[in-house]
Amino acid sequence: MKYLALVYYDERIMNAMSQQEWDALNKECMACAENLSSKGHYITGSPLLPVNTATTVRVRNGKTHTTDGPFAETKEQLAGFYMLEAKDLNEAIALAEKIPPARYGSIEVRPARELVAQGNAAGGTGRD
Numbered sequence: 001m002k003y004l005a006l007v008y009y010d011e012r013i014m015n016a017m018s019q020q021e022w023d024a025l026n027k028e029c030m031a032c033a034e035n036l037s038s039k040g041h042y043i044t045g046s047p048l049l050p051v052n053t054a055t056t057v058r059v060r061n062g063k064t065h066t067t068d069g070p071f072a073e074t075k076e077q078l079a080g081f082y083m084l085e086a087k088d089l090n091e092a093i094a095l096a097e098k099i100p101p102a103r104y105g106s107i108e109v110r111p112a113r114e115l116v117a118q119g120n121a122a123g124g125t126g127r128d
Contacts, residue, residue, distance in 0.1 A: 002043065002112040003084045003092035008076035009105030011050055028100040033082070040085060041095055047080035076105045083112070 017025070029047070036042035056067045082099060086092035089111070096107040 001086060001088070001092075003086050003089070003096075004110050004112050005045075005082040005084055005092070005096045005099060006078060006108040006110070007047075007080045007082070007099060007101045007105065008074075008108065009079050009101050010075060011077050011079075013104055014079075025100055032098060032100055036082070036084065036095060036098075043083040043085055045080065045082040048078060051077045079105070 014022070033042050033045060051069060054069050056069065058065045058067075079101060082096075084092055084095050086095055089109070092109050092111075096102065096109045099107050101107070
């Protein structure tokens with residue numbers, strides 16, 4: 001089953017890191033992805049640029065509205081993601097705890113569902 005591991009941290013903490021600390025964390029993240037991949041758990045992933053580069057898109061009554069920045073102001077910002085393959089939630093959590101930024105923020109683990117034209121797939125409709 002696929003699980004999305006969303007990486008959140010406070011960008012202010014990351015911006016306060018020295019270049020050496022930042023480079024070490026990035027190398028650690030790359031090694032983590034390589035290790036997960038070698039064991040068949042890593043599907044894809046990517047770090048994200050800071051939230052000040054984000055644009056939120058909404059369509060209401062046929063009109064598109066865009067807003068600079070993320071949807072909501074929060075203490076921690078979405079920083080990236082890992083798409084993981086795991087046998088169950090417990091294994092996905094065990095994999096997520098090895099993602100280095102978990103030490104600075106949090107990793108939200110969510111099962112992914114298949115998008116199907118009709119019916120119910122992979123544990124829910126997303127309408128719960």
